[in-house]
Amino acid sequence: MSIDLYMWPTGNGYKILIMLEECGFDYELKWVNIFEGDQFKEDFLKISPNNKMPAIVDHGAPCGEPLSIFEFGAILQYLGRKVGKFYPQDEKSRVETDQWLFWQTSGFGPMAGQAHHFIHYMKDKIPYAVERFSKETNRLYGVMDKRLADRDFLAGDYSIADMAAFPWARRHDWQGVDLDDYPNVKAWFDRIEARDAVRGALAIVPDKT
DSSP states (O other): OOEEEEEOSSHHHHHHHHHHHHHTOOEEEEEOOTTTTGGGSHHHHHHOTTOOSOEEEETTOTTSSOEEEESHHHHHHHHHHHHTOSSOSSHHHHHHHHHHHHHIIIIIHHHHHHHHIIIIIOSSOOHHHHHHHHHHHHHHHHHHHHHGGGOSBTBBBSOHHHHHHHHHHTTGGGGTOOGGGOHHHHHHHHHHHTSHHHHHHHHHSOOOO
16 A cells, blocks of 8 residues: 655655655655645645645555654654664664754754755845854754764664755755865765665656755
8 A cells, every 4th residue: 555745845855755765665746835835735734733744644554544644754763664674673773863863853954944045035135144054054064074984874874864864965055065075975975866766766856946
């Protein structure tokens, strides 16, 4: 039975699409056009009460009935448990993965998103905000670069933590970041971008934003 993926092709939307492609799940795309207000429609709010995408409905959930899940971190963890891949079962490795997944959830994604907003979308530029979020985003790239100095992926093996971080790193130019300044991140980025499932996910949904 298939999974319905409610998304729009943003950094957060691509995370789940990449995971579904990596796992070989049967899924159907359900567009949530955030520019037309689809995220506020009653039917979508029943699935994602915080009016944010992505969200999924798994019609083959272990509970025996369709299961809806919102928040991309919870979705990635659920899919990882379901398929038994990309989310380790041993506690030490799982903690490593969780730490870097939550690092992205609470820091890297939100700060990069604020950089996008204040650099590109704010009609009347606020220099303080541009500088603040640009500096913080660059700091986080530095954290990631140091982490990747002696490993290929954030938690050791390729995992949902990498899938969470990669789509935001794709927009590094929008964040005022030069990957040449972070050679370990650049090598990590190239490794992920070369994966068949990642290329497939990006080809399915061309950027709309």
